Amino acid sequence: MVKKTNEPLIINPDFQIDRLPEVRVKSISFKNYKAFENCTFDFVDQDNKIREFSCFIGPMGSGKSTTLYAIQLLFYNFEGYDKSRIENQLSKSIRHIEARNKGKSNFLITAKITIDGKLHTISIDKNGFKRKHPKEIKDLLYRICYLSKLDQDLNKFQLKRDKWDKFKELFESVTGYTIEEYANPFFDNSNDPHLSELLKNYVLDFLVKKKYETIHAKECSDGEKKIIKSFSTMLNLEYTPPIILIDNFEMHVHRFRHMVLLESLRKCYPTSQIFSTTHSHSISKVLGENAGVYDMRLLRENSTVKKEPWRLKIVDEIDDCIIKLKSTESDPKLLTEAKSIQKKCYAPIKDLQKFKLEVTRFLGKVSELFVRDICYGK
Numbered sequence: 001m002v003k004k005t006n007e008p009l010i011i012n013p014d015f016q017i018d019r020l021p022e023v024r025v026k027s028i029s030f031k032n033y034k035a036f037e038n039c040t041f042d043f044v045d046q047d048n049k050i051r052e053f054s055c056f057i058g059p060m061g062s063g064k065s066t067t068l069y070a071i072q073l074l075f076y077n078f079e080g081y082d083k084s085r086i087e088n089q090l091s092k093s094i095r096h097i098e099a100r101n102k103g104k105s106n107f108l109i110t111a112k113i114t115i116d117g118k119l120h121t122i123s124i125d126k127n128g129f130k131r132k133h134p135k136e137i138k139d140l141l142y143r144i145c146y147l148s149k150l151d152q153d154l155n156k157f158q159l160k161r162d163k164w165d166k167f168k169e170l171f172e173s174v175t176g177y178t179i180e181e182y183a184n185p186f187f188d189n190s191n192d193p194h195l196s197e198l199l200k201n202y203v204l205d206f207l208v209k210k211k212y213e214t215i216h217a218k219e220c221s222d223g224e225k226k227i228i229k230s231f232s233t234m235l236n237l238e239y240t241p242p243i244i245l246i247d248n249f250e251m252h253v254h255r256f257r258h259m260v261l262l263e264s265l266r267k268c269y270p271t272s273q274i275f276s277t278t279h280s281h282s283i284s285k286v287l288g289e290n291a292g293v294y295d296m297r298l299l300r301e302n303s304t305v306k307k308e309p310w311r312l313k314i315v316d317e318i319d320d321c322i323i324k325l326k327s328t329e330s331d332p333k334l335l336t337e338a339k340s341i342q343k344k345c346y347a348p349i350k351d352l353q354k355f356k357l358e359v360t361r362f363l364g365k366v367s368e369l370f371v372r373d374i375c376y377g378k
Helices: 064-074 082-095 097-102 159-177 193-201 222-235 254-266 282-287 296-300 304-309 308-325 332-342 351-378
Strands: 009-012 015-017 023-033 036-042 055-058 108-115 120-123 128-131 145-149 179-183 206-209 213-215 241-248 273-278 294-296
Touching: 023 064, 023 241, 055 064, 064 108, 064 145, 064 241, 064 294, 082 128, 082 159, 097 332, 120 206, 128 273, 145 222, 159 179, 159 254, 273 296, 294 296, 304 308, 308 332, 308 351
Parallel strands: 055 273, 055 294, 145 241, 241 273
Antiparallel strands: 009 015, 023 036, 023 108, 108 120, 120 128, 179 206, 206 213
16 A cells, blocks of 8 residues: 555545555657657666656657657556457557558557556557556556646636645746736625635636736736646646646747746656657757757668767757858858758768868858848848
8 A cells, every 4th residue: 555645636436545656657669650660768867767857859740749649648548448449549540551551550659667666568559558557557547647738728717726836936937927816806805605715725817027017817928828728727636647748848938948947847746757849959958968858850860860969959050050141141152051061960970070160160150140240230
């Protein structure tokens, strides 16, 4: 029996547990699954310690969201489904359409997970789970993993009062604006006992203090409302999910605030493992080398690039330079030079030191040209 806490969680009328186990995904492998032919992601650092945060980065269609949904699928409960319904639902995930239609192909997802530190292996294919969840979590699956999407619309704000401090920290970390609860005078003067009880347990509105104005939550921008919706929904859960999935980590969040957001998430959810996705390569620079950034482009690159992933970072930097050059009155030869450097990134480099100097000089020339045009309008 797990150790008791002061806040029991009711799973269903016939089942009760004192706390959710600590669940972590150590690795996940794919065979013939959607965008993946055969690959494995290990979520451990150099000391073989499971990462508390992992971020999948790459362009649209590279498999970022697919990975999140696969992790979510690992904790899906098919109880009550017959075999034909399971196969009909899961067969859509088989990689090749032709094989899928002939009914002669399958996919396989295999994951190593830890439950309170104990290692287990689970796997799933088009027929459902091949290696099932251990008894420690089989009745808790829908509470283990939570998917948060920063594109949900906000219709009404209602937050549990005991979660206000966490919400405040998360919202302020993302936006940079200070917020405070707004006590509606109409509600305060109401004699409705139901409303009084609601106000006692929930925060229903708040003010956002911006640089030049103070506004109500309902007056926030669409992007801010989506952030409010995502955070309030997650915080209103009756439990803290051991695994949190956040699709489009950068959506509506300024890139200079990504690290602050991550730090706040870790503080608000210290017992959770967080997985996220992003389109922006700049986030990998903000998060740092050891933050658990997985560049999905490497799955389809040649062996040279796979052995030296830094090459893709050079490609990204040159892409930024090309955008700058196209916005300035630059020498067309610089664009040719940019494409030449990128081409070298995908092939063996005989003299690495010479290549580094070439890249450094090019970046310097572009920066000088860009700053000149900004400052002097030339």
